[in-house]
Amino acid sequence: MALNKQEIAQRIAQELQTGWYVNLGIGIPTLVANYIPKHISVVLQSENGLLGMGPFPFEGEEDADLINAGKQTITTLPGSVFFDSATSFAMIRGGHVQLTVLGAMEVADNGDIANWKIPDRMVKGMGGAMDLVASADNIIVAMQHTNKRGESKLLPACTLPITGVQCVKKIVTDLATLEVTPKEGFRLLERAPGVSVEEIVSKTAGRLTVKGDVPEMQF
Amino acid sequence: MALNKQEIAQRIAQELQTGWYVNLGIGIPTLVANYIPKHISVVLQSENGLLGMGPFPFEGEEDADLINAGKQTITTLPGSVFFDSATSFAMIRGGHVQLTVLGAMEVADNGDIANWKIPDRMVKGMGGAMDLVASADNIIVAMQHTNKRGESKLLPACTLPITGVQCVKKIVTDLATLEVTPKEGFRLLERAPGVSVEEIVSKTAGRLTVKGDVPEMQF
Amino acid sequence: MNKVIANATEAVEGVKDGMTLMLGGFGLCGIPENCINALVHLGVSGLTCISNNAGVDDFGLGLLLQKKQIRKMISSYVGENDEFERQMLSGELEVDLIPQGSLAERCRAGGAGIPAFYTPAGFGTEVAEGKETREYNGKMHILENALTADFAMVKAWKGDTDGNLVFKATARNFNPMMAMAGKITIAEVEELVAPGELDPNFIHTPGIFVQRIFKGTDYEKRIEQRTVRPRD
Amino acid sequence: MNKVIANATEAVEGVKDGMTLMLGGFGLCGIPENCINALVHLGVSGLTCISNNAGVDDFGLGLLLQKKQIRKMISSYVGENDEFERQMLSGELEVDLIPQGSLAERCRAGGAGIPAFYTPAGFGTEVAEGKETREYNGKMHILENALTADFAMVKAWKGDTDGNLVFKATARNFNPMMAMAGKITIAEVEELVAPGELDPNFIHTPGIFVQRIFKGTDYEKRIEQRTVRPRD
Numbered sequence: 001m002a003l004n005k006q007e008i009a010q011r012i013a014q015e016l017q018t019g020w021y022v023n024l025g026i027g028i029p030t031l032v033a034n035y036i037p038k039h040i041s042v043v044l045q046s047e048n049g050l051l052g053m054g055p056f057p058f059e060g061e062e063d064a065d066l067i068n069a070g071k072q073t074i075t076t077l078p079g080s081v082f083f084d085s086a087t088s089f090a091m092i093r094g095g096h097v098q099l100t101v102l103g104a105m106e107v108a109d110n111g112d113i114a115n116w117k118i119p120d121r122m123v124k125g126m127g128g129a130m131d132l133v134a135s136a137d138n139i140i141v142a143m144q145h146t147n148k149r150g151e152s153k154l155l156p157a158c159t160l161p162i163t164g165v166q167c168v169k170k171i172v173t174d175l176a177t178l179e180v181t182p183k184e185g186f187r188l189l190e191r192a193p194g195v196s197v198e199e200i201v202s203k204t205a206g207r208l209t210v211k212g213d214v215p216e217m218q219f
Numbered sequence: 220m221a222l223n224k225q226e227i228a229q230r231i232a233q234e235l236q237t238g239w240y241v242n243l244g245i246g247i248p249t250l251v252a253n254y255i256p257k258h259i260s261v262v263l264q265s266e267n268g269l270l271g272m273g274p275f276p277f278e279g280e281e282d283a284d285l286i287n288a289g290k291q292t293i294t295t296l297p298g299s300v301f302f303d304s305a306t307s308f309a310m311i312r313g314g315h316v317q318l319t320v321l322g323a324m325e326v327a328d329n330g331d332i333a334n335w336k337i338p339d340r341m342v343k344g345m346g347g348a349m350d351l352v353a354s355a356d357n358i359i360v361a362m363q364h365t366n367k368r369g370e371s372k373l374l375p376a377c378t379l380p381i382t383g384v385q386c387v388k389k390i391v392t393d394l395a396t397l398e399v400t401p402k403e404g405f406r407l408l409e410r411a412p413g414v415s416v417e418e419i420v421s422k423t424a425g426r427l428t429v430k431g432d433v434p435e436m437q438f
Numbered sequence: 439m440n441k442v443i444a445n446a447t448e449a450v451e452g453v454k455d456g457m458t459l460m461l462g463g464f465g466l467c468g469i470p471e472n473c474i475n476a477l478v479h480l481g482v483s484g485l486t487c488i489s490n491n492a493g494v495d496d497f498g499l500g501l502l503l504q505k506k507q508i509r510k511m512i513s514s515y516v517g518e519n520d521e522f523e524r525q526m527l528s529g530e531l532e533v534d535l536i537p538q539g540s541l542a543e544r545c546r547a548g549g550a551g552i553p554a555f556y557t558p559a560g561f562g563t564e565v566a567e568g569k570e571t572r573e574y575n576g577k578m579h580i581l582e583n584a585l586t587a588d589f590a591m592v593k594a595w596k597g598d599t600d601g602n603l604v605f606k607a608t609a610r611n612f613n614p615m616m617a618m619a620g621k622i623t624i625a626e627v628e629e630l631v632a633p634g635e636l637d638p639n640f641i642h643t644p645g646i647f648v649q650r651i652f653k654g655t656d657y658e659k660r661i662e663q664r665t666v667r668p669r670d
Numbered sequence: 671m672n673k674v675i676a677n678a679t680e681a682v683e684g685v686k687d688g689m690t691l692m693l694g695g696f697g698l699c700g701i702p703e704n705c706i707n708a709l710v711h712l713g714v715s716g717l718t719c720i721s722n723n724a725g726v727d728d729f730g731l732g733l734l735l736q737k738k739q740i741r742k743m744i745s746s747y748v749g750e751n752d753e754f755e756r757q758m759l760s761g762e763l764e765v766d767l768i769p770q771g772s773l774a775e776r777c778r779a780g781g782a783g784i785p786a787f788y789t790p791a792g793f794g795t796e797v798a799e800g801k802e803t804r805e806y807n808g809k810m811h812i813l814e815n816a817l818t819a820d821f822a823m824v825k826a827w828k829g830d831t832d833g834n835l836v837f838k839a840t841a842r843n844f845n846p847m848m849a850m851a852g853k854i855t856i857a858e859v860e861e862l863v864a865p866g867e868l869d870p871n872f873i874h875t876p877g878i879f880v881q882r883i884f885k886g887t888d889y890e891k892r893i894e895q896r897t898v899r900p901r902d
Binding site for chain 3: 055056058064066069072073082083085112123135
């Protein structure tokens with residue numbers, strides 16, 4: 001069975017390591033926060049100016065001055081810090097954030113990512129995405145394996161305007177976990193439970209490397 | 220009579236205007252703080268990280284964590300602010316400090332200044348001087364008109380390694396107040412009380428422009 | 439060094455058609471509400487507005503868009519605004535989209551006398567078009583220029599009469615950098631206090647960057663995405 | 671995210687001969703006294719030290735100079751130190767003098783992922799030799815590169831176990847930028863508190879920049895120029 005959004009987030013949460021500062025993008029990446037393993041201690045960075053993002057506030061305790069990068073009301077945790085936008089991106093650009101998780105419209109087998117613009121459609125802007133993908137050493141994309149028309153989002157080359165070059169390190173889709181490698185393109189690491197290698201192969205347009213037995217994801 | 224150091228400082232203090240943020244260098248410039256006219260309100264910036272520098276502390280109230288750029292113990296005033304060195308030079312480089320007063324070994328008639336290095340002698344470093352002279356719109360030099368050997372410090376060109384190019388706007392020496400102009404070189408504005416134009420001319424090696432009657436400084 | 443002015447109307451004196459303005463805020467958080475309203479009343483037009491976002495239809499910069507006072511927006515993200523979309527697609531509104539971190543750094547650079555700097559953000563994308571590129575540490579970077587503005591308008595939590603500012607929580611965002619980059623910087627604050635009442639060790643924006651300050655009124659502080667969790 | 675280590679000895683673990691270190695402080699104000707002492711005991715040599723100043727003969731970086739542990743100093747001002755002068759004039763010690771503002775900005779840039787930037791400071795002087803120059807806004811600028819270090823050692827007033835730091839008065843100086851620019855940043859603090867005890871709105875250095883933190887002991891806090899005024 002293909003994963004739902006929560007399961008994609010849950011799988012990505014397994015990648016977290018204690019001590020990491022992590023930036024979670026809008027959409028599925030935000031859900032990762034709900035699945036952080038209990039024994040893992042990470043700090044969530046919100047690029048609008050917060051380290052140590054806590055959960056949503058209780059009803060009636062919302063503070064208009066305390067939001068995350070998705071403009072949602074949130075809370076802090078002990079040890080949280082507020083800072084300005086320049087300092088925030090100093091953290092990101094300077095490589096102090098160990099992991100960025102974000103969504104994508106397309107990923108190329110060289111690690112290029114497109115997630116900010118569709119020509120002839122209203123362009124909302126890249127927000128912090130271009131800074132994030134150009135900066136983080138470790139970038140994981142959370143997305144569906146195919147688009148609404150059933151076409152692969154894992155391509156030999158991006159067809160949409162790109163957000164960053166050769167930056168995506170790993171992809172978790174509803175069907176698979178894949179590593180992006182310079183030499184082998186997408187390397188299949190895991191299948192979603194019950195999903196066949198054949199289905200993944202058929203839905204991956206970019207160069208895909210499958211070696212040996214491909215295990216199912218473990219939850 | 221040639222001015223003493225206090226009088227040079229006092230003359231420079233007349234240049235201050237209410238609302239200005241002012242950086243005073245080490246030596247004579249520091250003394251300017253003692254002569255700020257009562258009706259003038261300025262804020263002193265110390266480039267090690269303080270706006271609103273107050274007087275020296277009372278004996279026994281020195282705080283090792285509160286010093287000025289000359290490493291002297293000082294105090295704050297109501298409205299003072301502490302900040303880091305990058306922010307401090309953002310103020311300076313960004314043109315937010317309206318006036319810099321500093322000493323010099325040599326000034327050229329095009330506004331070049333040399334005040335940080337004597338070849339073959341121990342070099343202590345430029346500290347913040349190069350940032351200050353490259354940044355401020357208004358730079359006043361406080362110095363003796365001649366060096367210990369009686370040679371003019373106002374030259375056609377600096378002989379020592381320079382600190383900044385074409386930046387000095389005004390000079391107050393023990394003998395005169397001079398403007399530095401692109402077309403006329405040093406322009407004599409005022410004589411120290413009792414000092415003759417002839418003496419100033421004879422002790423100025425750079426191009427000097429004297430027009431009409433040159434008034435004496437008023438104190 | 440008293441910089442206090444009476445109100446928002448006085449604050450925006452001197453803003454003229456065609457000027458470039460910086461406006462602090464992220465989404466609707468920390469925006470200079472009073473100044474924006476005053477600009478609407480002033481009726482200036484042809485403005486270039488540098489602001490991370492463009493407000494919503496009926497609040498924030500959306501109010502200036504409705505009156506067609508803005509000629510060009512320089513932003514990183516401009517969703518959530520139908521009128522914006524209409525004007526942009528019709529070509530009435532020019533839009534320059536900039537990566538958020540580059541926007542923040544370009545404002546800081548403008549205030550700090552750094553005319554240009556290299557950043558990796560946007561290399562290989564549309565953002566890099568026409569810009570110089572260079573490799574540093576095995577990675578490609580693009581050269582970005584500083585941004586400055588005729589007026590910067592920022593919103594702080596507390597300020598003193600000398601212009602020293604303190605921001606609250608994530609309402610800080612772009613405000614400190616824009617305060618640095620305005621030829622004239624206007625600060626509107628929720629609380630205006632005397633010099634010495636703010637701890638000199640904990641001031642976010644030193645008064646040297648602020649030319650005018652006033653106590654704002656009637657803050658709406660609209661929340662864009664009200665997200666809550668149930669009490670157990 | 672506990673980053674607390676026991677003491678200065680543990681703090682400097684991993685510092686090796688020939689490494690580049692950043693050390694906070696301006697003059698003797700805000701210097702990492704405990705770390706410097708630990709480096710003396712560790713006995714590492716061939717160090718490149720990036721620090722605005724070089725201490726005095728018997729305190730601060732002067733202690734490392736006495737033991738000839740420093741191969742190169744990168745500073746803006748190095749007066750007040752006879753041993754420094756001797757080693758420099760004899761050629762034992764390499765010295766790279768940098769304008770103070772450029773030094774601060776280059777450290778910040780190193781921490782902020784900005785590999786290079788333009789500044790007017792030093793144009794036309796020795797500092798500009800071999801550097802690219804360019805005119806912006808009618809004024810010449812030089813291109814300066816970022817600085818980073820294997821270890822940065824900073825001294826804060828208060829810190830929490832997550833590495834969040836607060837500095838006191840002018841002891842802040844270079845410490846925040848150097849904290850950003852160290853591959854491993856060590857913070858020594860006068861007071862070590864639990865997370866949540868520092869106000870999140872008023873933290874100078876967010877813990878993300880700090881890898882190790884410990885409570886320092888026996889601070890001497892020597893005053894270089896004790897200037898006082900008479901009581902009336």
